[in-house]
Amino acid sequence: MIRLTSITRTFHMGDQAVYALNNIDLRIESGEYVSIMGPSGSGKSTLLNIIGLLDKPDSGTYELDNRLITDWTEIEQAQIRREKIGFVFQTFHLIPRLTAAENIELPLILSGIPAEQRQIRVTQALQAFELLSRAHHRPAELSGGQRQRVAIARATIMQPSVILADEPTGNLDHKIGTEVMVLLENLHHSGTTLIVVTHDRELGARAHRQIGMRDGKILTDHRNDIL
């Protein structure tokens, strides 16, 4: 469970303060599928970064699984990112000199998992995301859809409880983008909390809960009827 209370995040441009997040209250239950929409600069990425422990709010409290994140040390926060959170980015953020398999393996290395186990899990992930034939290709040799599949495989290899995707389809055409969304939704179906930032109304409408943002504030919070 994610619970944000009165979260504010301010950036200073010269002597001007920009409220990226302005007094946000938000509660997301485990296993929810949430889309966040809104114009560029409305604070969507900042919200995601704070949920993912990459950024810290200036004020307000954030509870994750009933614990205040301020109770955790930097090392513990890194461990939570490693074990509970999976990030998917618009620009994939694959390491160009590593192969698809090596990129997927990274979180396992960071967690200190032995090499033999890493091999098994990476192979399983490659299989699950239909990347086996691309295992030893570098990102430059992969298509956009394949790159995002590698990134999703990397985000899920540690079996996190929350997937945070920041415009995961932004660099993909409609057809491939939809395929990627289906992959993410499959993860949700197996119980993962899925939070997706998107510009695409159609894709955003697929989520069970849609949050609309503007100027650092949540304007709308709409739930589809679950069929």
Place this chain on the structure above:
Amino acid sequence: MTFSDTLQTSLKTVISYRMRSLLIILAIALGVAAVIMLTALGNGARNYVINQFSSIGTNLLVVLPGRAETSGSFLGAVLGQTPRDLTLKDAQLIGRLPQVRRYAPLNVGAAELSAANRLREVTVLGGTANLIPIRHMKLAQGSFLTHGTERAAHIVLGAKIAREFFPHSLAIGQRVRLSGNRFLVSGVLAAQGESMGFNTDEIVIIPIDYAQTMFNTTSLFRILVEANHHSDIESAKQAILETLRQSHEGENDTTVITQDAVLSTFDRILHALTLAVTGIAAISLIVAGILVMNVMLVAVTQRTAEIGLLKAIGATSMDIRRLFFAEALWLSLIGALLGFLLGEFGSLLLRLAYPQLPAWAPVWASFAGIGVALITGILASLFPASKAARLDAVQALSKK
């Protein structure tokens, strides 16, 4: 992240930036190789000089007229004003000292040697039979002033002179003229080449009485003295000085140089020289260290987005710091080891090219070269690694 995974991951990074890594490794390797080769060269030169100097005699003391300002330095003798002459009588007194095994008075001059329609200027040593063994010269043939012929007008020719004057016949038994005086060739020196700037192949040796007559002098150029034992050298020196003081009416107007003292002076000078040259070579390692720092800083900038990603997927600041640190460590380590091999190989080439120069690098030089390379590499990577670790994850991720 485990220790071995950190090392493996950073080694993979080193390998994938092939060109960059190669250049850095080369810079470090050249620095280490320079340290090793220059110490090898310095050490070789030192051993060469010591060997040469040792080859002119054993437990040798040289008595020369004129007083040195301080013992152990012969500058005073060189610059000395008008010292009392050394005489044959002085030499005989020295010969009676218990610490002295043997002695050889010496006169040196130049004269014209003629025989078999040839004529040339030669350096003439006037000496006694002992001159040859004391000075470690060897006779290839014949003898010099052996028992019964002490007063004979005999001459020993240097190897090259013997070859020049008597290319087709045996030199021994031939008659030559030196400054118009007749001499009988009684021996030929073995070819020894130059040692300490003195070529024994182009000298002639005659009995000291003839030399003194020829050069119209009663004073000696030097007295060469060989002490009984190495341990007698210092007391022999004091005894000689005392003997000569008495013989010279209480004046301290002679200088005794011991081979030992000169040797250790040379040894010290060349050792210091080697260290200085090594120090200069070590500076190139500091430069390589600065290069490592620069390359690692560039790497941090280039890989900013990657650092952000690593943080997003759960790397701690310590993980990032260690990864960059390990990368620099690999570069330094590989560079240092390659440099060690290069340096040893270069020294080997030096020894092959100049066999008389024993260019072996001392063990400390190899350790120092490798050590300085590693330490500068490590120090140079501390700042870039901590810069990488301190990067803000969100800002790093937004870098292209």
